[in-house]
Amino acid sequence: GISKGENAEGTNIWSNYIQMHNDGGHLSVYSDGQFRFQNLNNIIFESEGWAPGYGYFSVTTTEPHIFTNNSGQFTFKRKGSDYKIHFVNGATDHDLIMGNAMIRSSFVQGYNNGLQIKDMMGQGWKDIELRTLRAQENISAAGQMWAKAFNPTSARNMKENIKDISFSALEKIMNLTIKQYNFKDDMYDLYQMRMNKSEEQTEPYTTRDIETYFGMIADDTEDIFTDKEKRAINLYNTVSIFIAAFQQQYHEFIQLTEQVRKNTEELNVVKEENIQLKEQVNILTINVSTLTDLVQKLINEKPEQQL
Numbered sequence: 001g002i003s004k005g006e007n008a009e010g011t012n013i014w015s016n017y018i019q020m021h022n023d024g025g026h027l028s029v030y031s032d033g034q035f036r037f038q039n040l041n042n043i044i045f046e047s048e049g050w051a052p053g054y055g056y057f058s059v060t061t062t063e064p065h066i067f068t069n070n071s072g073q074f075t076f077k078r079k080g081s082d083y084k085i086h087f088v089n090g091a092t093d094h095d096l097i098m099g100n101a102m103i104r105s106s107f108v109q110g111y112n113n114g115l116q117i118k119d120m121m122g123q124g125w126k127d128i129e130l131r132t133l134r135a136q137e138n139i140s141a142a143g144q145m146w147a148k149a150f151n152p153t154s155a156r157n158m159k160e161n162i163k164d165i166s167f168s169a170l171e172k173i174m175n176l177t178i179k180q181y182n183f184k185d186d187m188y189d190l191y192q193m194r195m196n197k198s199e200e201q202t203e204p205y206t207t208r209d210i211e212t213y214f215g216m217i218a219d220d221t222e223d224i225f226t227d228k229e230k231r232a233i234n235l236y237n238t239v240s241i242f243i244a245a246f247q248q249q250y251h252e253f254i255q256l257t258e259q260v261r262k263n264t265e266e267l268n269v270v271k272e273e274n275i276q277l278k279e280q281v282n283i284l285t286i287n288v289s290t291l292t293d294l295v296q297k298l299i300n301e302k303p304e305q306q307l
Contacts, residue, residue: 015031015032016030016031017029017030018030072088072090073086073087074088075087084097085097085098092106092107092108093105093106093107093108093122099120101117101118101119101126102116102117102119102120102121102122102126103115103116104118152236165244169241169244170248170249172224172225172245176221176222176225177217177220179217180212180213180214181212181214181215181217182207182211182213186210186211187207189210190205190207190209193205193209216233218231218232218233221233224237224241225237
């Protein structure tokens with residue numbers, strides 16, 4: 001059957017109609033104008049496909065889809081399970097909750113500088129695993145970082161004002177001061193360990209039970225080794241200056257080695273000359289002894305010639 005609309009004069013028109021098909025039991029609804037449902041309770045659409053591949057819900061429009069409700073929450077649930085995906089448009093946060101993780105974009109001052117990956121309740125932080133992370137600016141970590149290799153970009157076409165350093169790298173290195181220290185968050189963990197110490201734990205917790213680090217204090221270190229804010233040590237600069245200092249010391253070592261070689265050669269020449277001189281002295285001594293013996297012999301043979 002067909003139910004058509006009427007105009008103001010009561011004439012049937014085709015601008016709105018409901019068509020009930022006998023073939024397949026389909027139902028078609030058409031309207032030239034807005035198509036609006038209004039009620040005072042729930043709106044429920046149910047589709048039970050009579051065979052696999054039937055039961056889809058499809059919405060096609062020429063303009064964006066707009067969904068509005070008072071709480072700003074939209075839930076997609078897997079039929080027959082408790083697994084859900086939530087979109088929450090909250091007063092201060094926008095959340096996408098999937099499984100046991102949440103992606104949050106916040107309006108709260110101090111938390112509004114990017115996406116947050118948190119647990120499903122928005123309390124603790126969660127991990128993220130991916131193949132390649134490409135950052136257009138900086139990467140910051142409050143904890144430790146592991147990598148197979150750290151490769152600072154260093155191509156010539158990325159640099160300007162390339163020139164030799166104008167200071168003694170060895171002197172810069174020798175002026176560094178290495179300290180032993182603990183991080184404050186590790187000290188907080190130590191305090192928690194002390195507060196929650198079990199009765200079976202008889203020995204007190206000390207700094208031996210947390211990580212101890214060795215390094216420079218950025219506040220007290222020369223600018224060439226630190227970032228601009230004096231909050232971190234620039235490892236690439238530091239390693240480069242260490243290399244320059246080693247090269248400087250190596251060149252000085254080579255010069256000293258060459259000087260020692262020359263001194264050794266000169267000493268060997270002097271030793272050779274001393275040996276030759278000793279040989280000459282020995283020869284002269286022998287000659288003098290021979291001459292003395294000869295003179296004595298002559299004297300003994302002709303005593304009348306003695307004065």
